[in-house]
Amino acid sequence: MALVKYNNNSISSVTALGSLPAGGLNLITTNTITSGVSSSSFTSNIDSTYDTYLFKFINIHGATDGSEFTVNFRDGSSAFDATKTTTAVYYYHSENDSEAGGSYKTDGDLAQGTGYQRLMDGSTSGADNDQSLCGDLFLFSPSSDTFVKHFIAKTNSAMSWDATGNYFVAGYCNVTAAIDGVDFKFTSGDIESGVIKMYGLSKS
């Protein structure tokens, strides 16, 4: 029998793989930002296909020093303005070891607010060439018409004051309408570069 060697060319056309198990983490959309944009929106494919959606932020770099990376949700109209109640906790440590600590951030949470939710402490994300923010956000059952929509986020950022910042946000869109869009932006200035990936977690 002749020996046949398969290479990337032959494999790259495959569209199904017999009995290989399917994965549970399904990449839906990748927003790659290579030049300044005011925001990065996900306005399709947030539906009942999945019960848990995961957004990953990879090296989000702001154009403006000391701006905050934020998120908001769309609940039926074209606006990203779902009512939210949230918590915010922040820990930090400076590169020169002179400052470290953490606390609840009353200026970072929302109480039935429709504004954008901070994903990092106020006026602190760094815009030096090598500074960026990474993290993730889970959104649960966005298509439910019965329950509020919980979300849980954690980010880490190189800060404008040369420190690491670790930020924890959780809360809910206090609406029973479906959430069908998510928008990310800085409070001031563009997102200069970065990647945001949206995944769905298989439910069967």
Added chain:
Amino acid sequence: MSIIKLNNRAVKDATAVGSITGLGNLKFISRSTASSSSSLSITSGIDSTYKEYIFFFNNIHPATDNVVFSFNGSDDSSSHSYNITKTTTFFDAYHSESDSETGLSYKSSYDLAQSTDYQPLTYQVSNDNDACVSGFLHLFEPSSSVFVKNFIARTSGNNEDNHAQDDSVGGYFNTTAPITALDFKFSSGNIDSGTVDMYGVL
């Protein structure tokens, strides 16, 4: 045309796989769905196949107001009893919808010190029609016969006082026996509805 059998030797050098979607680093294993259930038990699929398991809670809704959502483990091979010794931490952040209350604190009333009790994942859960708990629990190498079994959990819930509540739990089953099953329940009353999805981390 000759028949060509593609074997692992041929495929193992490939670095790209066409347009297949769905491959990921999580493997869906099972879904447990509550319907006025006293508890949700996961009694199969927790073994040596994966080094890490993740359980996602989606819209867990209690029948009774002001209850604790909690879990326990079993090391039995069948007829599971949920009574593994645990030492844990618990802290939470909360914020009221009225903006009148916020806080971040360690909760000594919800941690465990070598206790076989159920471990709270969140507390004072509301049973308002639109209220629920969602979140996740990581369980590391449950099949180990050498180490304790560490776990990390985080939930977002509706507190019965109309608070957003972000609860974090860490700890370990203080046993070298393999953990074979988990059980989730409220401190009082049924789980009216909700799902727990179990994944293995590839």
